[in-house]
Amino acid sequence: MALSPAAAVAVFFFLAMLVGGDAAVVEHTFVVSQVRMNRACKDTLVTVVNGQLPGPAIEVTEGDSVVVHVVNKSPHGLTIHWHGVKQRLNCWADGVGMITQCPIQPGKNFTYRFNVAGQEGTLWWHAHVASLRATVHGALIIRPRSGGDAGTLYPFPRPHKEVPIFIGEWWDVDLVELDMRMADGFFDDYPVNATINGMLGDLYDCAGASEDIYVMQVEPGKTYMLRIVNVALLSRYYLKIAGHRFTVVAADANYVKPYNTDVIAIAPGESMDALVVADAPHGKYYMVALANQPPLPDQQIPVFSSRGVLQYSYNPIKGEDPTVINSLMVPEMPDQHDMMTSFYFHGNLTGATPHPPLPINVDDRLFISLALGSICRGSHVPLPSSPCRGYDVNESISVATMNNVSFQLPTKVSLLEAHYRGNMSIAGKLHELPDKPPTEYNYTDKTMIPWGSKEAALESTTKAMSVRMFRFNTTVEIVFQSTAILNSDANPMHLHGHDFFVLAQGLGNYDAERDAGSYNLVDPPVRNTVLVPPVGWAAIRFVTDNPGVWFLHCHYGFHTSMGMAVAFEVENGQSSDMTLPPPPIDLPRCEHHGNSVAYQ
The missing domain is CATH 2.60.40.420 (Cupredoxins -  blue copper proteins)
Known part of the structure; x- marks a missing residue:
């Protein structure tokens, strides 16, 4: 009860x-x-x-x-x-x-x-x-x-x-x-x-x-x-x-x-x-x-x-x-x-002992591309028949994305409250974060950094409330891939509510057949923020042992504001010590003062 x-x-x-x-x-x-x-x-x-x-x-x-x-x-x-x-x-x-x-x-x-x-x-x-x-x-x-x-x-x-x-x-x-x-x-x-x-x-x-x-x-x-x-x-x-x-x-x-x-x-x-x-x-x-x-x-x-x-x-x-x-x-x-x-x-950073045991068997694998893109101003959706261009601020809005989706916050109720009520849809229309980008391409082709024909085909994206649901006690492995679409910077990715093992990092495009063999399965560092190298990748692994709704986002302020984020919904386990308790009695309620509730 x-x-x-x-x-x-x-x-x-x-x-x-x-x-x-x-x-x-x-x-x-x-x-x-x-x-x-x-x-x-x-x-x-x-x-x-x-x-x-x-x-x-x-x-x-x-x-x-x-x-x-x-x-x-x-x-x-x-x-x-x-x-x-x-x-x-x-x-x-x-x-x-x-x-x-x-x-x-x-x-x-x-x-x-x-x-x-x-x-x-x-x-x-x-x-x-x-x-x-x-x-x-x-x-x-x-x-x-x-x-x-x-x-x-x-x-x-x-x-x-x-x-x-x-x-x-x-x-x-x-x-x-x-x-x-x-x-x-x-x-x-x-x-x-x-x-x-x-x-x-x-x-x-x-x-x-x-x-x-x-x-x-x-x-x-x-x-x-x-x-x-x-x-x-x-x-x-x-x-x-x-x-x-x-x-x-x-x-x-x-x-x-x-x-x-x-x-x-x-x-x-x-x-x-x-x-x-x-x-x-x-x-x-x-x-x-x-x-x-x-x-x-x-x-x-x-x-x-x-x-x-x-x-x-x-x-x-x-x-x-x-x-x-x-x-x-x-x-x-x-x-x-x-x-x-x-x-x-x-x-060169490695974990000191004693440290939590590294989970070996992986239940859920995600490959997440980190990029910039654009949406059409006013509609917040891409229009392939008349693509908006990032350099024309009168037509488009530049955004940051994960697997080609730019995160949009709810405005009426928090995602955690919606989760607790058992109906995430009351926070708004949800978009499930896909396992991988919708289009595979040469993620680290530096000719895509300036505006031009190569990046134009990949620039159009979607603004949505991006969520990924996990069952309690799931072992998740994520490979983050920094891309060269409109920029080639690194991305410091921060996960709330969990620490994770940093298994490896590399330059260029991640290749599972080649790069999984380089994983440090002996003494990986345990972190809450991983720096994904410029036009490179990083692999992490963690266990969803904490029920609730947890934000995963880039810690650059501008990337967070532009939407490089996703919400991870972790379900309750089967006992009371695996179950999210009710909210505190004085939890703030949403009040609409202009756009104040929409800030990240």
């Missing part, structure tokens, strides 16, 4: 107490409002949480429960997504606008409740409505449970200090309007520059005065763990620190075998934990974040780069000279068009 909403809340807290004798309930209040921030010689009205950018960090221990009261004092409806939290039997708390809930409307409140059992490492939270995540975001740090006198049980020497590093972008435009323009096929806005922990850094010269710069103070000989997150809407980034190396120990809150490198390659949505030893001579060392992008003939965007400083403390008692501290070393960065450094970085 289904529980009442009030009983469901009581069960949440009861289960939280059962997780462990020393588990805690960590409680926060997030006040979302608009404040004016001065960046790049301009006062910009920015939506933030508790007046901070980045927002407040949530720090918990594995097994704890989290309660966050969201008070929306902004003029926009919004949700908060807990990126990477598995939300076991708790899909209602996933925080995706019109997928798992209606947005929290201006002047309204909502409380998210979830636990973090079975997860350790760096995750993050962010707005999942419109492009507001560019400024509404923060860290979600899950530490291992302490082991007596030994302290925190990391599978590596405990660092002296842990330091969140957010690589992002500063936009001086209204982010909700930006999202509406992108959803309508316009993409002519760019950020002012990259940021590190919300600061533009001294590379950005504002009327002759450098912007604020992030400074990380270190002590000689100490080890620091950087909790690095890419929160950008637009770009992948390379991160380097002059004179220092990294040891990557975790990605997406899953441990990896320690990997030594002098560069971190990180895409939007990804998080990396990396150890840095302060073993260089006393001084100041630049920390540089550089955006990278495909070379021509792809559309070129401005070069975005931000600098912070790693600065050694000095001890005058030991005769150390403070003038040496003032010297600055700059790292040699990869070229902004260098795609291979990122390819090899991600390919």
Whole structure:
């Protein structure tokens, strides 16, 4: 028998107490409002949480429960997504606008409740409505449970200090309007520059005065763990620190075998934990974040780069000279068009033991092409007899697609509520995501990047509410294929509610007969976001062990707004511990304030 909403809340807290004798309930209040921030010689009205950018960090221990009261004092409806939290039997708390809930409307409140059992490492939270995540975001740090006198049980020497590093972008435009323009096929806005922990850094010269710069103070000989997150809407980034190396120990809150490198390659949505030893001579060392992008003939965007400083403390008692501290070393960065450094970085990550067992027998296989396309303005359907062209904005809308379908959000009821009622059609007309693209072609033919005859035949597509249903406990394997239709960029694909094994990646067109033999079935990394290489492919595998409706989408902001997404509907299992409970009693209801409920 289904529980009442009030009983469901009581069960949440009861289960939280059962997780462990020393588990805690960590409680926060997030006040979302608009404040004016001065960046790049301009006062910009920015939506933030508790007046901070980045927002407040949530720090918990594995097994704890989290309660966050969201008070929306902004003029926009919004949700908060807990990126990477598995939300076991708790899909209602996933925080995706019109997928798992209606947005929290201006002047309204909502409380998210979830636990973090079975997860350790760096995750993050962010707005999942419109492009507001560019400024509404923060860290979600899950530490291992302490082991007596030994302290925190990391599978590596405990660092002296842990330091969140957010690589992002500063936009001086209204982010909700930006999202509406992108959803309508316009993409002519760019950020002012990259940021590190919300600061533009001294590379950005504002009327002759450098912007604020992030400074990380270190002590000689100490080890620091950087909790690095890419929160950008637009770009992948390379991160380097002059004179220092990294040891990557975790990605997406899953441990990896320690990997030594002098560069971190990180895409939007990804998080990396990396150890840095302060073993260089006393001084100041630049920390540089550089955006990278495909070379021509792809559309070129401005070069975005931000600098912070790693600065050694000095001890005058030991005769150390403070003038040496003032010297600055700059790292040699990869070229902004260098795609291979990122390819090899991600390919070198392997899973650390113990890790969940890799399922061997696959029940459902999908081959998903990731592309751009167009729909006819006004009709939202292709017209083969009179095809619309992506370059003519008066006739068509540019969209992003998965298997030639561009995702469209419902506007009256969330997909999860429709699923819970047992009738997904009340959310609107559904389109089942096909197993493969409707047309097979040379997906990575770079002559299709510019508008022309080759891409024209493949450009026309469909806008629909794309859904794929899975039975509970199904083993699913997906091969993502990045294509060269109108662009040749990589695609960071993020799955909600589940982690997955990254089996392999490759360049060019995926060939099952050839490439399945390259799968890592021994120690694949476990992730929630996979970077599909430019004009390449990536293969993942996971088990649908969490009932509900879960979003799968590209984590580029513009790709999400343009429709590179699908909703996975996972049915209930056969027992109560495999069944989605009822919604919380205060779950927001859809209210129609213009187009506010339609933002992603």
